[in-house]
Amino acid sequence: MGDLLIVLAVLPFAAVVLSAVAPPAVGRACTVASGVVSLGCAIALVPSAAHGGLKVGFLRLDALAGVFVLAAAFVYAVTSVYAVGYLREDEGEEGFTRYARRFHAGLNLFAWSMMCACLVDGLALLWIGVEITTVVSALLVAIDATEDASEAAWKYVLLASVGLGIALLGTIVMYYAGSTVFGGAYDLSITKLLQAGGRLPHTPVRLAFVLAVVGFGTKAGLVPMHTWLPDAHAEAPTPVSAMLSGSLLAVSFYAVLRYFQVARAAVGPVFPQRVLLAFGVASLLLAALYVLDQHDVKRLLAYSSVEHMGILAVAVGFGAPLASAGALLHVLAHAAAKSNAFMGAGVLARTYRTKEISRIRGAMERLPVSAPLFLVAVFALAALPPFGIFRSEFQIVAGGLGSTRGGWAAVLVALVTLAFLGLATAATRMVVVPSGRPRLRSLGAAAIPVREPSWWMITPVLVGLAALVLLGVHPPADLTALLGRGAAELGGGGR
């Protein structure tokens, strides 16, 4: 199994090198192969992660890392397939070869950095991994070189870098806390810090935790550090938006969870849970309100990501094992649902040549396959049964009601319902409401031809929906074991 871990850490990087130098067709094939094989490796590693974990050199896989690697690998696989269809539409344009090379190399590097960030052992290496995800994704946001894209990329790189500067300060303070127990020469290994537990000095650990939540939380899109997120998600090319939302936010939240584990072991559960609860509720509240009044379909989905990161923070803040297991299931389900929704929105935006919700009407008539798929994807995202997000949110709320923070569970239900309303209304309008009105015809909606995108862009959505049904109806036994083990690690049960 150790070999699979190494494959996971090496293969996407090999794809980076190949796709940067080879012709676009080869780069495309490498990217798809690397995405699919990485997903295969991540799935094959689930049993090992669920039952004891693995360690090879500076790579370490425990249940928590297993969940996030699986999410990142899934999004990598589906977006690499989607990207084939996405880029095909631009083929033949001037400068395409250069663009495609950059795009494929960037996509592979982005996926590689996210998976490595989850697999490395140690808070310092984790910081380095997350920093690499930032620089790569900032370049990918700017890749279309439009004015909006460069504005979004600048805001993103500045805010995320400053956030990571704060996270670096947190890392250093955590090193100081550890050095009081282990002496100077240790490498911030997570295992060691968890072993030290209550022997770590409390004040520095608290400080490091708050700095990490603010720092990594900036990248995870927690309010009030979320301001870069809607811009970057809306302006990036669709496959990149799907990766940003489905896996990058989760990986940043993974970093927060690592600090949560250490803080919980050192100062007890109350303080770290309160901090997460505060940021989580703020994110949920603001995002639910923004979702209600959005004019741009990609920004709508971006604010929905802020909401889902809020749900994760609140779920872990409850401190109940059921809610923690629900949070980890939510990571997987959100990865599948959000990448699906972005891929669907990408098809709509390309067909109508706009992201304005009010100008996309009657999609069902023009896109008889992909428009209903988009609608189902948004409903899955908004937590309708039988999809995975319904199950995860149900677990989170049930766990919350059973904990000492039942009141916040009620707030969670109210805000999630509000966001549901916003998402469902906007998506239904775009897909179901016909475009026959004179005002819309004057906007050019009627002139849009009936043309489904290639199957390269539809198949990944179908795969995502299948995964969501599987997660919602009957998660495999190994996966359930993985989630249970991960929740135990978050609850202080795992070492």
Next chain:
Amino acid sequence: MRPVPSIYAGTTNAIAVLVLLTEFAMLRTALLRSQVRLYAVQSLLVSALAVVVAAVRDVPELYALAALSLALKVVVVPWLVLRLLRDADAEIAGSGTLSVASEVLVALLVGGLGFFAVDQLHVSSRVLPTTALGLAVAVVGVSFVLMIVRSDVVSQAVGFFSLENGVSLASLVVAAGLPLILEVAFLFDLLVAVVVFGFLMRVHHSRTATLSTAALTRLRG
């Protein structure tokens, strides 16, 4: 009576104070070129502090770190940014809504808050007086003010780089023993970030023909 501080404590504290003063000078200056030069001076001071700590407290890894940070932060980064400035043909930093005097007052408040808050943490260091930690946090605070009040890409980037200097200063106080490989990785990461910042500054300049960020208001809501 309080004990007289040692020469070592005096020297290191003096260097840390100078680091903070250069941060204020960056906030004060209107010329982009001077801002970058002040950043180079600040980086030089941080490197010098690393050498002093390495020599007196016998932490040989810090020599390597100081050399690397000297090469990177005193030479490479300022050179890259100055080259960009030459190409962009811009000189004056974009001023925000505050006057320089108000900016400095706000920065004094933020810096002071950082400096005195650290006192409450009771962090003790083997290698440096804790005063330096307070100063490091003040540098971070003032760099935030710099990024917020200035409205051009160069000032904002230099603000971020100097924030990193503040973090480096803090790491000298509380994490001087951090394994060298990690320190090198942090610096390498900074270099990558600088390249990306530089690239995006160029993209911004080529799109808008200015370094100002005042027009970056299309995306909202």
